[in-house]
Amino acid sequence: MKTRIKGAKIVLEDRVVEGDIVIEGEKILAINPTETVICENELDVTGCIVFPGFIDPHTHMSLQQSEQFRAADDFYSGTVAAALGGTTTIIDHIAFSPMGSPLMRSIENYHTLAKGAVIDYGFHGVVQYVDDAIVDELKHIVKSEGVSSFKAYSTYGFPSGDREFLLLLSALKEVDGVLTVHCENDGITKYYNEIFRKNKQLTMRNYPKSRPNLAEAETVGRLIGWADHLGDVPVYIVHTSARESLQRVAQARVRGQKNIYVETCTQYLLLDESRYAGDAVLASEYLMAPPLRSKADQSALWQALLDGSIQTVGTDHCPFMRAEKHLGKDDYSKAPGGVAGVQERPVLMYEEAVVKRGMSLVDFASVMSTNAAKIFKCYPQKGVIKVGADADLVVLNPSVATQVNSQMLASNCDYSPYQGFQSSASIEKVFSRGRQIVNAGEFLGVAGVGKFIRR
Ligand SMILES: [Zn+2]
CATH class of the missing domain: 3.20.20.140 (Metal-dependent hydrolases)
Structure with missing residues (x-):
């Protein structure tokens, strides 16, 4: 299956470009492809910034x-x-x-x-x-x-x-x-x-x-x-x-x-x-x-x-x-x-x-x-938005604010040292090896799908 993330500011290793990223399976297939790529899944993230997964x-x-x-x-x-x-x-x-x-x-x-x-x-x-x-x-x-x-x-x-x-x-x-x-x-x-x-x-x-x-x-x-x-x-x-x-x-x-x-x-x-x-x-x-x-x-x-x-x-x-x-x-x-x-x-x-x-x-x-x-020797599989790299991507929305509070935190811990801290940005979507695992604060992933990285 192919997914297109559309309309984003994409943070590449040496510059920022605007446009689309196409994911196929677990990998990044294309960045602003010049030829038509038909995608089963299209996500418009206009106004957001796409970073390599942190x-x-x-x-x-x-x-x-x-x-x-x-x-x-x-x-x-x-x-x-x-x-x-x-x-x-x-x-x-x-x-x-x-x-x-x-x-x-x-x-x-x-x-x-x-x-x-x-x-x-x-x-x-x-x-x-x-x-x-x-x-x-x-x-x-x-x-x-x-x-x-x-x-x-x-x-x-x-x-x-x-x-x-x-x-x-x-x-x-x-x-x-x-x-x-x-x-x-x-x-x-x-x-x-x-x-x-x-x-x-x-x-x-x-x-x-x-x-x-x-x-x-x-x-x-x-x-x-x-x-x-x-x-x-x-x-x-x-x-x-x-x-x-x-x-x-x-x-x-x-x-x-x-x-x-x-x-x-x-x-x-x-x-x-x-x-x-x-x-x-x-x-x-x-x-x-x-x-x-x-x-x-x-x-x-x-x-x-x-x-x-x-x-x-x-x-x-x-x-x-x-x-x-x-x-x-x-x-x-x-x-x-x-x-x-x-x-x-x-x-x-x-x-x-x-x-x-x-x-x-x-x-x-x-x-x-x-x-x-x-x-730590997992580049360019990780750490970069590049054709062929793992499709680990973070869509950050710079205009939806976050305030740190215990309701939004998934840790088992009952407090955050950053309680009350604010950010003007929020994490909109997260992809791990091509699979969307976060949507607007909701976790969509599954236990055990994380893989050990040999590095
Ligand atoms: Zn330590």
């Missing part, structure tokens, strides 16, 4: 964060939320598995967890510790299992340090993989947490001080130093939040390092640390690591996003229920970290980046889709 390179569906806490969204609810918001691909993070397990065990576990997904998905592997067997297995997985990026954490239960960074970067270099890193210096965060604990000051107000800008920037600097040392090995910095981190990346790029990729997240662009200063119960709903930062950090992030220094905007979607977050009101160590955002990101970013700050539609598509597809 990609969220940073989600945590079905995450068992600790023995006590499990993220509110599984792969079904989380991907329905993603779809309604215009995201047609997520790259989700595999969770840590018991110490000593082979890497494949947790990947296999995630293949089972992801069976309910309604959109396509990939996985970032995760590394807890590194020895010869892990290095060999990691190289095998990158080559044969369709998981070409691995994440290491410099903090939490299994902090990676210089030795691990070096081993992982050199292993991934051999097989053309990408290391993604949560950068927060474990010693610095431990130091502050110990002081606050000793003084019984683990308050929400102190929370951002327990994970200062320098904790992130120090690790970013060290990591990109090792990547450079090994011959400009690709490295991807997740959820960048501090202006000092951006400075270190900028300096390295001036020195000639080319393969540093920087992600930030919606929350660091739209929210700031003042959320921790008021009522402690409300403040606990914004518990996340790294914490929300100052207005100065926020404006540095915006500048870096607008000038191309930041490549991707993800969400780190990892929501927990209000009651669970509120456990942290008097002691932040008692509540789980993470917030929602997978559904909210596209319309809110459109408002803030395109409407308020004048970002071009092409640049918007790059940071919301194309760059992630390229960095």
Whole structure:
């Protein structure tokens, strides 16, 4: 069956054109065809903008964060939320598995967890510790299992340090993989947490001080130093939040390092640390690591996003229920970290980046889709409107407004950190591999049709 999407502004990789897109089966058959193509299905979307399906390179569906806490969204609810918001691909993070397990065990576990997904998905592997067997297995997985990026954490239960960074970067270099890193210096965060604990000051107000800008920037600097040392090995910095981190990346790029990729997240662009200063119960709903930062950090992030220094905007979607977050009101160590955002990101970013700050539609598509597809090796199947690409398309209506409220959100979570935020745009229709899965706020898709993307 062929479908024609008519009368749209179409955001191609390098320009915007007006006209029609023809879908056949799962693929884009033509853009403004010169010859007549008869289509069984015609959809007039005059006045709307068609983007390549948005990609969220940073989600945590079905995450068992600790023995006590499990993220509110599984792969079904989380991907329905993603779809309604215009995201047609997520790259989700595999969770840590018991110490000593082979890497494949947790990947296999995630293949089972992801069976309910309604959109396509990939996985970032995760590394807890590194020895010869892990290095060999990691190289095998990158080559044969369709998981070409691995994440290491410099903090939490299994902090990676210089030795691990070096081993992982050199292993991934051999097989053309990408290391993604949560950068927060474990010693610095431990130091502050110990002081606050000793003084019984683990308050929400102190929370951002327990994970200062320098904790992130120090690790970013060290990591990109090792990547450079090994011959400009690709490295991807997740959820960048501090202006000092951006400075270190900028300096390295001036020195000639080319393969540093920087992600930030919606929350660091739209929210700031003042959320921790008021009522402690409300403040606990914004518990996340790294914490929300100052207005100065926020404006540095915006500048870096607008000038191309930041490549991707993800969400780190990892929501927990209000009651669970509120456990942290008097002691932040008692509540789980993470917030929602997978559904909210596209319309809110459109408002803030395109409407308020004048970002071009092409640049918007790059940071919301194309760059992630390229960095994580699913381009041009994903991330671009091009003949032969997957027909993952988002029809955004720039003149029907959205207000974030709990009724419109499909997440299992009972609140949004963006409650009350407005956008002048809304998501009108969404296509995933040619199948329409969203129409004007209604989800039309089916559980389990999302496919694992080997990349
Ligand atoms: Zn994360």
